[in-house]
Amino acid sequence: MSEEETGDKRGIVDALGELSWPKFFGLTIIVCAMIIGAFYFVVSGIIENERRSIISDANICKGTIAAVMGKPYHSSISSGGTNSFGITELSYVRPSDNTLWEFRCKISGDSVVWATKDGPWRTRNGDAEILWSYQPNRGELIIRQIFSDGSSSSKNFRGVRAR
Incomplete structure (x- = not known):
């Protein structure tokens, strides 16, 4: 790995490490909401398809x-x-x-x-x-x-x- 690539990776880690608590908490909430939304979308699609196969x-x-x-x-x-x-x-x-x-x-x-x-x-x-x-x-x-x-x-x- 070149020195420049290592510097880029350290830059991302440093940027995440420098996040303040409110920014980190907000980012965590957004990521969790996206995961829950995707789960709800998939599960509701499965339930709707099951219903359509019955009646x-x-x-x-x-x-x-x-x-x-x-x-x-x-x-x-x-x-x-x-x-x-x-x-x-x-x-x-x-x-x-x-x-x-x-x-x-x-x-x-x-x-x-x-x-x-x-x-x-x-x-x-x-x-x-x-x-x-x-x-x-x-x-x-x-x-x-x-x-x-x-x-x-x-x-x-x-x-x-x-x-």
């Missing part, structure tokens, strides 16, 4: 619209598929007047957000928070709505097939 977005969204609209899961709500942005399109023909109702739905973790085809996402103050869970051993999809006043309702759909 489809279309099934979750169909259950969400059925629960919100007070319809049975095995009604005429149909899925148009999920696009590359993770948005599932659904439609429902109301039997009383044969009108077509179209919806959009997106899932993030255990949360579901929905909207009519051209309407805003239901994320405003006063809109219910919607959570889902799935019991594969019972084939049961559970959609829970938590309303802005703190009350909630839950709808259990049995016979929902996993992938």
Whole structure:
């Protein structure tokens, strides 16, 4: 190793040694936060992939619209598929007047957000928070709505097939 390379290495060691306690502590916090963030990103990706292998977005969204609209899961709500942005399109023909109702739905973790085809996402103050869970051993999809006043309702759909 040349004398110049040794000097460069000593320069880095000396620079780290000259860090004041607050600067060293701040640098340590930043490095730890980056490690925790990377760990969270990897783990959440694994969990999301595991969920997607159990039940489809279309099934979750169909259950969400059925629960919100007070319809049975095995009604005429149909899925148009999920696009590359993770948005599932659904439609429902109301039997009383044969009108077509179209919806959009997106899932993030255990949360579901929905909207009519051209309407805003239901994320405003006063809109219910919607959570889902799935019991594969019972084939049961559970959609829970938590309303802005703190009350909630839950709808259990049995016979929902996993992938």
